[in-house]
Amino acid sequence: xxxxxxxxxRIAADALDAAVTHLRALQHPEGxxxxxxxxxxxxxxxxxxxxxxxxxxxxxxxxEAARWIRSQQRDDGTWAIYHGGPGDLSTTVEAWVALRLAxxxxxxPHMAAAAGFVRSAGGVExxxxxxxxxxxxxxxxxxxxxxxxxxxxxxxxxxxxxxxxDWACWARQTxxxxxxxxxxxxxRPLPFGIDDLRTGAQPPRPRPIWTWPGxxxxxxxxxxxxxxxxxxxxxxxxxxxxxxxxxxRQEADGSWGGIQPPWVYSLLALHLLxxxxxxxxxxxxxxxxDGFIVRERTADGWVRRLEACQSPVWDTALALIALLDAGVxxxxxxxxxxxxxxxxxxxxxxxxxxxxxxxxxxxxxxxEFANDGYPDIDDTAEIVLAxxxxxxxxxxxAVGRGVAWMLGMQSRDGGWGAFDADNTRGLxxxxxxxxxxxxxxxxxxxxxxxxxxxxxxxxxxxDPECRRGVAWLLAAQERDGSWFGRWGTNHVYGTGAVVPALxxxxxxxxxxxxxxxxxxxxxHQNPDGGWGEDQRSYRDPAWIGRGASTASQTAWxxxxxxxxxxxxxxxxxxxxxxxxxxxxxGTWDEPHYTGTGFPGDFAINYELYRLVFPVTALGRxxxxxx
Numbered sequence: 001x002x003x004x005x006x007x008x009x010r011i012a013a014d015a016l017d018a019a020v021t022h023l024r025a026l027q028h029p030e031g032x033x034x035x036x037x038x039x040x041x042x043x044x045x046x047x048x049x050x051x052x053x054x055x056x057x058x059x060x061x062x063x064e065a066a067r068w069i070r071s072q073q074r075d076d077g078t079w080a081i082y083h084g085g086p087g088d089l090s091t092t093v094e095a096w097v098a099l100r101l102a103x104x105x106x107x108x109p110h111m112a113a114a115a116g117f118v119r120s121a122g123g124v125e126x127x128x129x130x131x132x133x134x135x136x137x138x139x140x141x142x143x144x145x146x147x148x149x150x151x152x153x154x155x156x157x158x159x160x161x162x163x164x165x166d167w168a169c170w171a172r173q174t175x176x177x178x179x180x181x182x183x184x185x186x187x188r189p190l191p192f193g194i195d196d197l198r199t200g201a202q203p204p205r206p207r208p209i210w211t212w213p214g215x216x217x218x219x220x221x222x223x224x225x226x227x228x229x230x231x232x233x234x235x236x237x238x239x240x241x242x243x244x245x246x247x248x249r250q251e252a253d254g255s256w257g258g259i260q261p262p263w264v265y266s267l268l269a270l271h272l273l274x275x276x277x278x279x280x281x282x283x284x285x286x287x288x289x290d291g292f293i294v295r296e297r298t299a300d301g302w303v304r305r306l307e308a309c310q311s312p313v314w315d316t317a318l319a320l321i322a323l324l325d326a327g328v329x330x331x332x333x334x335x336x337x338x339x340x341x342x343x344x345x346x347x348x349x350x351x352x353x354x355x356x357x358x359x360x361x362x363x364x365x366x367x368e369f370a371n372d373g374y375p376d377i378d379d380t381a382e383i384v385l386a387x388x389x390x391x392x393x394x395x396x397x398a399v400g401r402g403v404a405w406m407l408g409m410q411s412r413d414g415g416w417g418a419f420d421a422d423n424t425r426g427l428x429x430x431x432x433x434x435x436x437x438x439x440x441x442x443x444x445x446x447x448x449x450x451x452x453x454x455x456x457x458x459x460x461x462x463d464p465e466c467r468r469g470v471a472w473l474l475a476a477q478e479r480d481g482s483w484f485g486r487w488g489t490n491h492v493y494g495t496g497a498v499v500p501a502l503x504x505x506x507x508x509x510x511x512x513x514x515x516x517x518x519x520x521x522x523x524h525q526n527p528d529g530g531w532g533e534d535q536r537s538y539r540d541p542a543w544i545g546r547g548a549s550t551a552s553q554t555a556w557x558x559x560x561x562x563x564x565x566x567x568x569x570x571x572x573x574x575x576x577x578x579x580x581x582x583x584x585x586g587t588w589d590e591p592h593y594t595g596t597g598f599p600g601d602f603a604i605n606y607e608l609y610r611l612v613f614p615v616t617a618l619g620r621x622x623x624x625x626x
């Protein structure tokens with residue numbers, strides 16, 4: 001069959017066959033796919049610190065985690081938040097403290113180099129709030145010098161500014177337990193200090209009171225004063241309510257939200273409130289963390305690292321789309337097992353999203369094995385795109401519920417965020433606590449595009465909700481022709497998501513918006529034929545569309561170009577790059593981080609991105625040539 005194809009297409013078809021074979025081999029017998037979700041060593045440092053604080057840290061896990069942390073240090077003594085990135089102050093501080101906990105002497109060359117970088121970057125005094133909270137837990141930083149987090153926030157009604165539902169789901173799940181921890185102000189000293197990391201720098205001078213930072217600095221002083229003499233009955237009630245809020249949101253696997261930050265702070269909060277280690281919630285939480293551990297034998301011995309999250313639902317949806325686009329029949333056993341597993345993961349209960357949408361029936365899917373409280377719109381859109389192509393009993397009904405839920409989660413401006421509707425109150429970004437990562441969940445181009453594409457595939461391109469989504473996307477196009485990528489890096493991801501969605505929704509490939517996007521992609525193709533974009537593009541516009549070529553980003557660019565009807569030299573060179581860089585086992589190497597947790601602050605390397613997206617792109621290329 002491939003022998004009748006033109007030579008470039010035949011080569012691509014052979015690469016596609018090899019990649020499909022590799023992808024099939026990764027499927028779990030139960031039907032799901034899951035690649036490792038790699039982040040940075042703060043996960044491992046904080047895991048050791050958590051276990052030290054709870055009194056459950058063991059010698060073996062300490063040695064293995066320390067070995068991993070050391071292996072990730074760069075020649076300049078620093079640790080970064082993504083491959084090839086600049087040294088990160090807070091990550092290096094936490095890694096240094098964790099290695100001191102593991103017994104590394106401060107005068108060891110690797111420790112001295114790390115401390116030297118910390119001092120040159122402003123010292124521990126300039127590290128982020130979360131890092132200094134961990135130091136305060138062990139008496140290495142004063143709670144008085146951290147933002148006050150009153151637990152009475154739990155009583156603010158949903159209409160009041162800065163209530164917990166104004167925060168993105170990941171932030172609110174972290175904020176509530178932190179109010180407990182910050183109120184109780186524990187300090188359990190370690191047998192070492194951090195003088196090597198200090199510069200003696202003074203806190204930044206107060207901002208003018210008429211600015212938001214200045215206003216919140218004054219408010220923080222008021223809250224600190226109140227915390228010294230709180231209304232005791234109100235504070236006790238707030239602490240009880242916070243504990244109940246935390247317990248009500250624990251998932252079946254013991255996690256909170258299926259992600260590391262609320263998980264560790266919830267365990268700390270319950271522990272400090274007097275819940276014993278054998279309490280079902282605490283015990284389940286610790287057992288669940290063990291399920292997020294990756295152990296690997298290296299030349300230096302076993303290493304141990306913690307995934308910040310796990311992505312089986314997302315990975316399975318993308319894998320199914322990839323196989324189907326590669327021409328694997330819907331009746332194929334691998335496809336059917338994957339579809340059946342996804343159907344079993346449908347969420348039929350209400351979560352925090354219902355606060356803003358009380359009349360909306362539940363539906364949709366989450367990202368993780370267990371996260372019923374927080375289904376997400378992005379996963380739901382991709383699963384609709386996958387399941388609608390696989391005839392399964394109950395599949396039509398599940399897809400219908402997912403579509404109805406997505407429609408109900410549209411924000412007022414016509415776009416879609418990831419977890420909540422109209423989660424746009426920017427005031428949350430002004431408070432002193434918010435110095436790391438996104439804390440709200442406004443609509444984004446990539447999520448909105450996936451929803452629009454799913455609605456169009458369901459024959460609903462002319463529905464008012466879909467047309468509003470299209471209008472939102474057209475208005476969000478950057479002046480250079482690209483789209484910003486919230487959950488993938490960055491403009492290559494956003495553009496790769498939006499162009500197929502707009503074309504599916506009826507925008508002609510010759511329309512100005514599509515042509516500008518095609519021009520942008522062609523201008524940013526690397527000399528080697530691939531595409532890449534560095535995480536630095538979130539902070540420095542000079543990096544937009546620039547970076548080493550990667551398999552996933554090259555595939556995203558190709559998906560946009562193919563959707564726009566291109567069979568150009570740019571497409572042929574991109575396909576050629578994928579074919580030339582494919583490994584003998586059918587997949588691709590991709591050390592660069594192309595996933596995004598918090599733009600500019602938290603990067604992700606999805607192990608399966610380097611495989612599922614090239615399979616999708618090559619499949620559409622090869623099948624389009626038949």
